[in-house]
Amino acid sequence: MKITKKEAVLFKESYNRHLSEGSLLAKLFTKAVKKGIDKDPNIAKAIKKADKAIDNARADIEKKLNGDRGAIKKAIPLSARKYLGFDY
Amino acid sequence: MASDKQIQNQKELNALQSLTMSMTSDMSKAMDDIIASSDKRNKKLKEDATITKQILSDLKETGDVNKTIAQISTQIGQTKNKEYGVNEKQKLSYQAQLSAIKGIAEGQKQAAKLSVAVADVSDEVANKLRSGLDNIDGFINRIPIIGPALSNAFSPLKEKLNKGIDRATEGMKNGFNRQFSRALANGDGMAKSFSKGITGGIKGATKAISGTLGVSTALVGTLMAVVGIGYLIYKAFGIGLKRFKELDAAANEFRNSTGLLNSQTGDLNKNIQNISVAMAGLGVSASDVAGAAAAFSNEMRGTSMASKGVLTSMVAMEKSFGVSASTQAKVNDAFQLMSGASAETAQSMIQTTIAAAKTAGVAPAAVMQDIAENAEAGMMFFQGSTKALAKAAIEARKMGTSIGETTKVAEGLLDFESSITKELELGAMLGTRVNFNKARALAFEGDMIGMQKAVNAEVSKLGDINKMNMYQKKALTDATGMDLKSLIKQQQIAKKFKGIDDEKLAAANALLDRGMKINDITEEQLASEAVRLGNQQEMQSKMTSLSNTFKALGLQIKDAFAPMVGPIIEAATMVGKLLMPVFKVLGVVIKAVLSPLNFAMKIIGNIYDLVKALTTDGFGGFLDKVKEMGPLMSGISVTVGIIGLTLVSTLVPALIAGAGSLITMAGAAVGWAISMAAGAIAAIASASAATLGIGALAIAGGIAVAAVAMNSATADAESSIPSVDDGVVKDRQVVSTHPDDFLIATKKPESLFGESMFGKLMSTTPLGMMANSVNDSTDGGISNVVGGISNAMSGIGSMLGTGQESNDEKLISKLDELLIVMKGNKDVYMDGKKVTAGVSNTVDKIGANSYAIV
Numbered sequence: 001m002k003i004t005k006k007e008a009v010l011f012k013e014s015y016n017r018h019l020s021e022g023s024l025l026a027k028l029f030t031k032a033v034k035k036g037i038d039k040d041p042n043i044a045k046a047i048k049k050a051d052k053a054i055d056n057a058r059a060d061i062e063k064k065l066n067g068d069r070g071a072i073k074k075a076i077p078l079s080a081r082k083y084l085g086f087d088y
Numbered sequence: 089m090a091s092d093k094q095i096q097n098q099k100e101l102n103a104l105q106s107l108t109m110s111m112t113s114d115m116s117k118a119m120d121d122i123i124a125s126s127d128k129r130n131k132k133l134k135e136d137a138t139i140t141k142q143i144l145s146d147l148k149e150t151g152d153v154n155k156t157i158a159q160i161s162t163q164i165g166q167t168k169n170k171e172y173g174v175n176e177k178q179k180l181s182y183q184a185q186l187s188a189i190k191g192i193a194e195g196q197k198q199a200a201k202l203s204v205a206v207a208d209v210s211d212e213v214a215n216k217l218r219s220g221l222d223n224i225d226g227f228i229n230r231i232p233i234i235g236p237a238l239s240n241a242f243s244p245l246k247e248k249l250n251k252g253i254d255r256a257t258e259g260m261k262n263g264f265n266r267q268f269s270r271a272l273a274n275g276d277g278m279a280k281s282f283s284k285g286i287t288g289g290i291k292g293a294t295k296a297i298s299g300t301l302g303v304s305t306a307l308v309g310t311l312m313a314v315v316g317i318g319y320l321i322y323k324a325f326g327i328g329l330k331r332f333k334e335l336d337a338a339a340n341e342f343r344n345s346t347g348l349l350n351s352q353t354g355d356l357n358k359n360i361q362n363i364s365v366a367m368a369g370l371g372v373s374a375s376d377v378a379g380a381a382a383a384f385s386n387e388m389r390g391t392s393m394a395s396k397g398v399l400t401s402m403v404a405m406e407k408s409f410g411v412s413a414s415t416q417a418k419v420n421d422a423f424q425l426m427s428g429a430s431a432e433t434a435q436s437m438i439q440t441t442i443a444a445a446k447t448a449g450v451a452p453a454a455v456m457q458d459i460a461e462n463a464e465a466g467m468m469f470f471q472g473s474t475k476a477l478a479k480a481a482i483e484a485r486k487m488g489t490s491i492g493e494t495t496k497v498a499e500g501l502l503d504f505e506s507s508i509t510k511e512l513e514l515g516a517m518l519g520t521r522v523n524f525n526k527a528r529a530l531a532f533e534g535d536m537i538g539m540q541k542a543v544n545a546e547v548s549k550l551g552d553i554n555k556m557n558m559y560q561k562k563a564l565t566d567a568t569g570m571d572l573k574s575l576i577k578q579q580q581i582a583k584k585f586k587g588i589d590d591e592k593l594a595a596a597n598a599l600l601d602r603g604m605k606i607n608d609i610t611e612e613q614l615a616s617e618a619v620r621l622g623n624q625q626e627m628q629s630k631m632t633s634l635s636n637t638f639k640a641l642g643l644q645i646k647d648a649f650a651p652m653v654g655p656i657i658e659a660a661t662m663v664g665k666l667l668m669p670v671f672k673v674l675g676v677v678i679k680a681v682l683s684p685l686n687f688a689m690k691i692i693g694n695i696y697d698l699v700k701a702l703t704t705d706g707f708g709g710f711l712d713k714v715k716e717m718g719p720l721m722s723g724i725s726v727t728v729g730i731i732g733l734t735l736v737s738t739l740v741p742a743l744i745a746g747a748g749s750l751i752t753m754a755g756a757a758v759g760w761a762i763s764m765a766a767g768a769i770a771a772i773a774s775a776s777a778a779t780l781g782i783g784a785l786a787i788a789g790g791i792a793v794a795a796v797a798m799n800s801a802t803a804d805a806e807s808s809i810p811s812v813d814d815g816v817v818k819d820r821q822v823v824s825t826h827p828d829d830f831l832i833a834t835k836k837p838e839s840l841f842g843e844s845m846f847g848k849l850m851s852t853t854p855l856g857m858m859a860n861s862v863n864d865s866t867d868g869g870i871s872n873v874v875g876g877i878s879n880a881m882s883g884i885g886s887m888l889g890t891g892q893e894s895n896d897e898k899l900i901s902k903l904d905e906l907l908i909v910m911k912g913n914k915d916v917y918m919d920g921k922k923v924t925a926g927v928s929n930t931v932d933k934i935g936a937n938s939y940a941i942v
Contacts, residue, residue, distance in 0.1 A: 025249065026294035029213060029256045033293075034286065036209035043205050043282075050198030050278035057191020064184040075181035077114035080188045082275040083107075083195065 058084045107269045108196045109148055115189050116144045122182055130173035136163065137182060144189070153197045160190045199272060202282055206289065207261050214257040221246050232648055234320060241316075255296040263292020325656070328649030332657070335361055335650065338378035345382035346390060356381060359396045361647065363403060368643040370407040370622050371636040377403055380413035384431075387417035392431065397611030397618070401435045404622030409442050410453040415460045422463035423474045432614050434474075439614075439621055440603025441478040448596035450485040458490045465495035469534050476534070478600050483537045487544070488581040493574060494540045498531035500569030501539065510567040517563045518550060524567070543568055544578050553579060694725035695732070 037043055061084070065071040069088055072081070081088070119141040126133040140163060147156040164186045172179045225246055229239040267288025271281035339357050343349065360381070364374040380402040384394035394402065398420070405411045416438055423434035438456070445452040458481045459466060466477045481491050501507050501524055515522040527542035547553070547568065553576050556564065565572055694717055701709035714722040 025252050026256055026290075026297045029217065029253065029297075030260065030290040030293050032213040032216070033206075033210050033260055033289070036213055037206065037286065040205055040209060043202060046198040046201040046205070047278045047282055050195045050202075053194030053198070054191050054278065057187050057194075060187040060191075061184040064180045064187065071181065072184070075118065075184045076188050077111075077118055079111050079114045079273065080118075080192055083111060083272060084188060084191055085275050085277060087275075 054084055058086065105151055107273055108151075108153070108192070110273075111192050112144045112148050115185065115192070116141050118185055119144070122178060122185070126178060127174040130175050132170060133172045133175040133178060133182060136167065136170075139163065140182075140186065140189070147193070153193050153200065157190060157193045157197065160186055160193065164190065195272070195278065198278065199268065199281075202278075202285075203261075203265055203268065206264050206285070210257045210260045210289075214253045217253050218250055221249055228317065231317070231320065232324075233645060238316065238320070252297045256293040259292035259294070259296025260289040261292075263295075264289030266292070324649045325652060327646050328651070328653040331643070331646035331650040332653040334374045334646075335364075338364075338374035341375060342378040342382045342385075345379075346385045348385065348390065354393065355396070356393065359399055361650070363396065363400050365643055365647050366619070367400065367403050367407070367622065368639055369636055370404060371632065371639070372403045372407055376406070376413075380406065380416075383413040383417040384420070387414070387421050395432060395611050397614035398431050398435045400615040401439055401618035404618040405439065405442055405452075408622040409446070410451075411438075411442060411456045412453070415453070415456050418460035418463060419456055422459065422466065426467055426470070426472045426477070427474050429474075430609075432611055433609050436609045436614050436617065437474050437478070437603065439617055440600060441481070443603070443621060444478065444596040444599040445482050445485070447592060447599055448482045448486060449592050450482055455481045455485050458485065458492060462491040462495060466491060469495050469498060469536055471534050475600055479597055480536045482596055482600075484540065487537075487540060488577045489540060489570075489574060491536065493570065494536040497527075497543060497569040498536060498539055501528045501531045501543075504528070507567070510563070514560075514563040514567040517560050518556075520550070522546060522550070522567065540578075543570070544582055547575060548579060548582065690721075691725050691728050694721055695729040698722070698725060698729065 061072060061076060065075065072086065073088065076084070076086070119137045122137045123134050123141075126137070128134075140160070143156055143159045143163075147153065164183065167179065167183050167186065170179075225239055225242055228242055229235045231238060264285040268281050268285030270288075271284040272278070276284065335357065338360050339353065342353065342356060342360075356378075360374050360377045363377045364372055367377075377399060380399055381394050384398065384402065385392070402413050402416050405416060406413050416435070419438055419441075420431060420434045423429060423437050424431060427434070427437075429437070441455065441459070442452040445455040455478075459477060466480075470477045470480065477491070480494070484490050484494055507524065507528065511522050511524050524543060524546055527539045527546065530536075530539040530542055547564070550556075550564070553561065553564065553572070561572055564575065568575065570578075697717075698710060698713055701713040705712070714726075717725065
């Protein structure tokens with residue numbers, strides 16, 4: 001079955017309408033959640049700690065391997081490198 | 089055993105864990121690489137890497153990040169000083185890998201904390217929302233009467249909303265973890281990843297709700313619930329207000345009827361409310377209770393008020409047995425006086441009498457009415473026995489008579505001399521012996537019923553009353569003290585129902601014997617007995633009874649809502665009182681603001697009246713209207729009218745042609761008025777123009793004033809008899825002349841005489857006299873001036889009407905000339921009488937006349 005452009009727009013509109021139906025309660029809910037998160041001091045602390053740990057690990061790796069990208073690439077798998085903020 | 093919360097948290101960490109696991113696997117492979125590439129000659133590196141691999145494997149299995157961090161930290165410490173021999177070059181890579189594992193583990197530990205924190209906040213919000221819904225449901229449920237039903241109606245919506253909240257919570261957590269992990273895996277850092285996670289959570293929550301809960305449904309449902317609650321509160325207030333008004337009106341009715349004040353009515357309002365609710369099943373209204381209370385209070389001459397028990401009894405007896413409250417109040421008073429009992433005991437006696445009358449088969453209302461109307465006689469003949477009185481009233485009714493009649497018979501019989509004479513006369517007429525001695529003796533003893541029976545027995549011996557002749561009948565009524573109708577009726581009843589109702593009567597008497605023994609009765613006992621008796625509903629039909637029952641149900645509801653009205657009304661009254669001064673000030677301000685408008689409307693009204701008078705009644709009507717309005721109002725009205733007319737004429741030339749004739753007429757009329765008022769105008773014109781400062785048109789406006797003044801002057805002139813030389817003239821009639829005078833009568837005097845002579849003859853009219861006096865005083869200049877003004881003013885209409893010669897300046901210059909002359913001469917005399925003074929006085933009434941001619 002091939003969908004025409006017109007039909008695609010129609011489907012999209014229908015889907016958006018479907019989504020917006022729950023928006024009032026969702027807005028009420030998410031607004032309250034956001035407010036709760038903003039008020040939670042532990043969240044900020046956790047973020048800070050995590051960023052510090054990742055930064056430290058990255059710095060340590062770079063130091064150990066003298067910033068040698070090739071050596072780093074060889075030693076640290078891509079997923080770990082990405083996680084630790086290496087851009088290569 | 090892990091708690092539900094822990095299990096839930098663990099689930100939520102799955103997404104994060106999968107990230108951790110994925111990286112752990114990759115790092116584990118890296119360890120394999122290290123192991124594979126290490127030189128076998130030195131096994132230390134291989135051993136350490138194997139341990140690391142095991143740590144990672146444990147992490148995969150247990151997910152215990154803390155343990156991993158601790159173990160890796162130990163390894164990092166140990167590798168620092170460890171010699172790896174031939175593998176020393178790989179040591180740095182291994183150490184870098186350990187740092188990476190530690191960094192990842194620590195990062196993921198905080199990430200897990202964040203995930204849990206978001207989950208906790210979401211759960212907390214969800215709980216609050218659910219609790220809010222429960223509170224709404226509880227509130228709805230607590231609404232009197234309709235609450236549970238409304239709550240049931242709200243339930244499906246509540247369930248839907250709760251489901252929505254659950255899904256939103258789930259969506260929030262999952263959405264957050266998914267986006268958060270993805271961002272972390274992409275190396276976005278913790279802060280950015282968290283932010284992306286929140287966005288993902290919001291999207292997840294929104295998506296989770298959509299499709300399961302239509303906001304349109306929720307919104308409509310909520311709105312309907314809110315509107316429904318509001319409507320019900322409004323209706324409840326309306327119902328309460330109706331009941332409140334009913335009670336208030338009843339209390340007001342009582343106060344109006346008794347003259348007692350609010351502060352003197354004690355618990356009356358409460359009693360009215362309670363009794364009307366309690367007795368609503370009998371059809372008792374608040375008004376009925378108030379009426380009974382008023383009847384009682386008035387009967388007691390305001391010395392006492394009916395207690396709740398007495399009131400309950402009164403309304404119950406009234407509604408159930410048809411005995412009016414006023415009758416009961418009278419009997420209550422009589423019983424109290426006869427027996428010295430309390431109001432409650434007296435009312436109890438009333439109840440007993442009513443019950444006895446019912447048992448005896450006679451109308452309780454008639455019996456009570458009889459007692460009430462003959463209370464005085466009752467007190468006289470029954471030696472203070474309320475029981476005897478009640479018995480007599482019931483038995484008398486059974487015999488077809490009343491206490492009133494029997495006591496009248498007793499009074500007649502006890503008038504011995506007269507009674508015996510009449511008795512003898514009756515005997516003589518009937519040719520038989522008539523003896524009322526037994527009846528007389530019983531009457532003397534106070535046994536009214538025994539007396540009546542003795543009379544009836546004696547009468548029955550006389551045969552059929554109807555067969556007696558007129559004289560015999562007359563003698564019979566005289567001797568018995570009874571009317572003929574009553575005699576025949578009692579005779580028939582005695583024959584027809586002899587012995588039939590004796591049992592009933594005996595039962596009634598027994599009831600009275602028991603009931604009247606009660607010397608003291610409490611309010612509660614009285615009310616309880618009243619309700620018991622009242623519930624017999626002897627007066628109501630089945631339909632009325634049914635209707636009353638439902639009314640009583642409705643009243644219960646009304647009464648439940650009535651208390652909510654009082655405080656609102658009190659608050660509203662208080663607010664009203666507080667606002668009173670503000671509104672007073674506002675009223676003054678509005679009045680002040682509107683006063684110019686009112687004045688303008690008055691002026692417009694006056695203009696309309698003047699125009700109407702001019703067009704319908706001519707100039708005479710116009711003058712009358714001007715007089716009626718007074719100089720000030722007429723002056724202003726005419727002035728404004730002319731200004732308006734001028735403006736309209738100037739601005740709308742097209743209208744001129746249409747209105748031309750009318751305006752011309754008005755102009756001519758004005759001119760004529762000025763001509764007539766020549767002398768007066770001079771003073772008025774100068775005064776009006778100067779005082780009001782509105783120029784030439786104001787002078788024209790002053791014409792109306794002048795007309796009034798002129799009219800007055802004319803009247804003065806007419807009331808006196810002026811003279812011309814030695815001739816006396818009134819109303820153009822020559823009253824007298826000097827014997828030496830020679831009179832000529834002609835229609836064209838100018839053809840016979842010179843101008844001065846004609847002028848003298850014209851001076852016989854009031855107008856001419858004034859003109860002449862001015863003329864004389866100004867050495868001949870004024871008559872020409874006045875004539876000029878007259879012509880000029882006559883032309884005003886034409887000028888305004890056509891718009892071709894808007895020549896105000898000409899008019900003003902003419903008037904100015906007149907003023908100069910007038911001011912120069914000051915006083916104007918007419919036949920020796922100063923006329924300008926009168927004009928000046930008129931002008932003074934208009935306002936400060938600083939220009940009055942003196």
